[in-house]
Amino acid sequence: MSGFLRMAGLTKRWAHDVAVGPVTLDISRGEIVALLGPSGSGKTTLLRLLAGFETPDAGGITVAGDDVTTVPPARRRCGMVFQHYALFPHLDVGENVAFGILGGGSREAGAVQAKVAEVLALVDLAGFERRKVQELSGGQQQRVALARALAPEPLVLLLDEPLSNLDPALRERTRRELRALIKRVGITTLFVTHEQEEAFDLGDRIAVLSRGLVEQVGTADELYEQPASLFVATFVGRANVLRGALARAFGGRDGQVLVVRPERLRFADAGLPGTVRERRYTGAAAFYLVESDAGERFEVLADPVAARVGERVYVEAVRAITFSEPRADG
């Protein structure tokens, strides 16, 4: 796999205990990669390093084989969509979109107008040139920001929490449209999110970040089924983390930690005995909070009519992911 966008040992230190990296990551041409991590995991810093707003302390970045590590943002050819869009309030939609086309060199006015019209049509905002950005809805502003980033024909597209400012009802549809659009343009894309669902829907691959380090890179299935660390297992998807006697009850050995997804636990005639303490109905299924006799709690996803609160149940695991007990950190 040839990396179109490559990060090699990229490191940025803020204080002695706050650092990002070293991060090494290769992204193929036309691929969409999600940077997924909790807040403070360094994903935005990584994005800003790529855009050139921060200078790394060590390591390098290459785009299409060119080392861009010390290239200033203005000459990096990275299109960026900011979290709050950062549309210029003193310019109208057309002028916002034209900004980068003009900044990149001198072109005729006609060519600029044609390009603006083309990208606005691409984001389904044809004819919006003379609108004021303040008059647009959140979703429209997001698309103008995308059009503005794409207009100078960048080599890489960077998106910072692209959907966090939209209301939840709009998010899912926008996610699909965004993916379709990026794939149509065919641009290599990296985006930052803290929502697993967004990363799964939008990314070809997902890089999970924790404390400034990439824990695992893989497809959604890989992360879910074969998490490389306990952190990935618990951060991606719902998970019961079982230790000690409870782990042994589901087939673990001493010194092992078991991670069992709620849907991989089921009520059976025999198995670990426990009592249903809470039931949370979600429609197609229900989450049952089960308490073992030793007082440990875990979650089971089952049929909505499988058990009642207070009922005595037996639980068995279909499949468990095994980790050895981590030494220092979890």
Next chain:
Amino acid sequence: MNGRRGQVFGLALALLLAWLVVYPILIVAGDAAHADALRAFVSRPGEWAALWASLWISLASVALAALIGVPLAFLFEWFEFPGRKALGALIALPAVLPPFVGVIAFLFLYGESGFVARALQHALGLARAPWRLQGAGAILLVHAYSMYVYFYLLTRAGLARLDQSMLEAAQALRAGRGRIFRRVVLPLLRPALAGAALLTFMTALGSFSAPYVFGGGFRLMTTQIYSTKVNGDLALAMVETLALALVAVVGLVLLRHTQGEDLLVALGKGTAPRRRPIERPAVRALATAAGWLFAVLLLLPHLTLLLVSLVPYATWTTETLPPVLSLVNYRRVFSEPERLRPLLNSFWMASVSTAAAVVVALAAGWLVVRRRVAVRRWIESFLELPWALPGTVFAVALATAFGVSKPLALRWVLVGTVVLLPLAYVVRSLPVAGRAILGGYRQLDPVLEEAAASLGAGRWVTLRRVTLPLLGPALAAGASLAFVGALGDFVSSVVLYTYDTRPIAIEIMSSLRLNELGVAAVFGVLLMVCSAAVLSIGARR
């Protein structure tokens, strides 16, 4: 790498400002440390009298300005009556009269040969003018006229931010009208009132034009410094300058202390109380009449200037109103190169000094707000310092610092050159330009500049196409205030001007000395019109 360069620039700017605004004051302090001069200052009753006069005149100005400005603010913010809007616009009129022009307008209007005195003299058949416009009373009259605006504007702004529901809550708690006023409205207005008091106090303490023209034998510290310096007793002038600076600093610290924190900011914004129409017809008529009468009083100085500017030389002797009116004075000002010169001088010096102050303020905004350089506190303090010290103090300090050639001590002879007066204007402009532009920078989202960079715009393109357009209103406000201040300046000019740099205010003074009242008034009218035009451009959004 980039970070270190920002720090170096920050340090360079801080040093430049220190050299410009702190160093001259330190030199004055050093020169004042002469035993003889100190002894002279302490032993002469005149010095203490001047210092005391400065202090009590300033406090009385605060009281008078509050007495006029605060009730007006309540009237215009809380009540609805015919003509409220039109009057509200007129009420800021004193702001377009530069201090010295306001003073001569008062001279033409209320002076012993002014319109009012003449009218009374004629009406009552008196042998001479019924009064002389001189001494503390005259000074306080001018101060009250020009400074009530601070109380009026700041109190109105404070009232507009009051929350209607807060007053309703007090009513629901069964508080009477007086109690609500004392316990709710006044405490919440405290920061606005204290701010206005501070502004008035500092302005009155630094006031030079009114005591210079109307003081006569009654000396304030500002005029005392000037006459000591003109008489050649430099060491004593340094001591006086330092004494006035100390009073200013102590006043500033004490008044800042009373300001308290702004509670309304903490609580967030509600809806301002709605204006109540005045119901009783008699009261409404009274309020309206009082409002118009007040507006006429405000407008009289402007009209006086205009009228006097139309009076040809030596045509107006004993009549109540001038018998001949013509444009001959205007023609003379614009046709005689020697008379046009001060106009051009003021314009180029105000333009250059405003540009310089704006550039310094922009650099300060970038370094303080964007780069957050280590010395940002220093930069901000240095920008504010010229506001805290009276104009006379700075003028004398600059004349002292740049009156000798000591290149190793970073002192060059600038006295007598065309550089010094514009430099003084720059110093005087730094606080207004700095405040406006730093405020603008603080409201500017840094992400917008990053967005421009990610779209391929370099530093200068970003500055030209994103930062400056977005700073536009703040820039215009700061620049227009700086320009108007420099254009009408008298305080610094009277200490530092040379024949080649004589500005409008100085020309007005010499025209008055030659008894060419008409020409003096023409300059006053031109200053007034230019100030109004520039301020209205600056206030446009």
